[in-house]
Amino acid sequence: MAARSIASLTVSFGLVAIPVKLYSATQSSGAISFNLLHTCGSRVKQQYVCIRENVVVPREQMVKGYEFAKDQYVMFEPEELKALEEAGSKSIDITEFVPAHTVDPVYFDRAYYLAPDKGGSKPYSLFTEALRQSKLCALGRWATRGKQYVVMLRPVEDGLVMQQLLYASEVRPISELEIPHAEVKDAELKLAMQLIEQQSRKAFDPTAYKDEVRERIEAAVQRKVEGEEIAIAEAPTEAAGAKVIDLMAALRASLEKTSGKAAEAEKPARTAPKRVAATGDKKRDTKPRKRA
Secondary structure (H helix, E strand, O other): OOOOOOEEEEEEEOOEEEEEEEEEOOOOOOOOOOOOEOOOOOEOOOOOEOOOOOOEOOHHHOOEEEEEEOOEEEEEOHHHHHHHOEOOOOEEEEEEEEEHHHOOHHHEEEEEEEEEOOOOHHHHHHHHHHHHHHOEEEEEEEEEOEEEEEEEEEEEOOEEEEEEEOOHHHOOOHHHOOOOOOOOOHHHHHHHHHHHHHOOOOOOOHHHOOOHHHHHHHHHHHHHHOOOOOOOOOOOOOOOOOOOOOHHHHHHHHHHHHHHHHHHHHOOOOOOOOOEEEEOOEEEEOOOOOOO
């Protein structure tokens, strides 16, 4: 099934305008949702209740408000909120170019694909190749659905990915955490590096990982549909308190385990021996001869 574009945009690169089509790069099929039901099997509906008067509030009597202090709100009319929204734009305005590795992936939000629209193949290819050879990514702004976003354009294979970024205020600095410093011994570091080297691959293969939880839920749902009862396994009990382990011993055991798996994977498959039929002391191959 061919991908369907969700918008037509223009990438503004200096005085060059690149018409592009926007496509979703991801699909929300990972989560399996369950409906809330009554024990009789019917669905339940949600109601909003005023906590002061303890009455059900219909939707036409609801307004939006902002809590500026404890239990104190300022209310806004829909027209006031609409006036505060950012006007949607059909343009991605490039503001600067930076090395791609300087953008921490913690700022990554949603991802989109960009493909050239009519008349945009030449400037699209030029822009993509320029980013690839310069090893830079483009940063810009894009407004849609009343909000303004910071986006990053980066080349992948034969196309462009537009990565929607989070604002600095949306990302918590790691300095907020209290991370104690511990001394690392050379012997421990050497074993850890060996373990990393054994489990290293040339590139990330996303197909090597499967959503086992989703598969388990789908199988359970299918068994329920077929009328089968599901046996509930008891959860393993954990011992109280943190376990004190010997770091060097754990690293050595890990190395032995990974090296054993690697050796098992590299063993050539055993081939079955050819069958022969004995006639007296002579042996002949029972494989039929080809006819001329």
